[in-house]
Amino acid sequence: MYDDFKTLYETAMQCKKCRLAEQRKHVVFGEGNLKADIMFIGEGPGAREDELGRPFVGPAGQLLDKMLDEIGLKRADVYIANVVKCRPPNNRDPQPDERAACMDYLRAQVAFIKPKFIVCLGRIAAGVILGRDVKMMKEHGMCTEVKNFTIMPTFHPAAMLHNPDYVEGAKQDFQVLKKRLGELNIAR
Ligand code: URA
Numbered sequence: 036m037y038d039d040f041k042t043l044y045e046t047a048m049q050c051k052k053c054r055l056a057e058q059r060k061h062v063v064f065g066e067g068n069l070k071a072d073i074m075f076i077g078e079g080p081g082a083r084e085d086e087l088g089r090p091f092v093g094p095a096g097q098l099l100d101k102m103l104d105e106i107g108l109k110r111a112d113v114y115i116a117n118v119v120k121c122r123p124p125n126n127r128d129p130q131p132d133e134r135a136a137c138m139d140y141l142r143a144q145v146a147f148i149k150p151k152f153i154v155c156l157g158r159i160a161a162g163v164i165l166g167r168d169v170k171m172m173k174e175h176g177m178c179t180e181v182k183n184f185t186i187m188p189t190f191h192p193a194a195m196l197h198n199p200d201y202v203e204g205a206k207q208d209f210q211v212l213k214k215r216l217g218e219l220n221i222a223r
Pocket of ligand 1: 077078079080081084089090093096193
């Protein structure tokens with residue numbers, strides 16, 4: 036598929052496979068630790084991310100940073116990416132053909148990084164990664180083992196900003212993550 040991560044990055048940075056390329060300021064490829072055990076996958080860049088070319092740097096990102104901090108993690112410990120790498124206009128949901136066009140990049144990111152734990156931020160990411168409709172209220176914090184990965188959906192930080200109940204739920208989910216990470220470290 037891609038010979039190395041650099042080729043993947045350079046290909047994605049020039050991508051014009053879907054209509055989202057037309058209005059973007061920057062491709063938001065993803066960033067973080069290429070040897071991370073945990074990968075967070077969001078939906079797609081917002082306005083601030085589009086400006087800066089970095090994932091989760093707006094208000095939702097600040098909340099994500101806080102939640103990471105609460106379980107003793109920093110951004111440098113994890114890898115953060117999105118289902119689509121270009122901002123959907125007015126932050127609308129990425130459409131199925133846009134998700135499909137971008138899937139190759141996400142799949143390759145996961146294949147190179149080989150995280151042990153994938154946290155899906157929100158319904159769209161969870162649906163794409165698990166390949167089915169996910170009912171977040173019911174399924175957040177529930178871990179599914181797929182091949183070598185443990186996949187856990189949780190609430191999207193942008194949704195948490197609007198609904199404090201989701202913050203509580205996500206905090207519980209991050210505790211699940213912390214416990215699993217502890218177990219991973221013990222197992223090494
Ligand atoms: N929301 C997302 O899903 N991803 C980002 O990078 C920022 C906000």
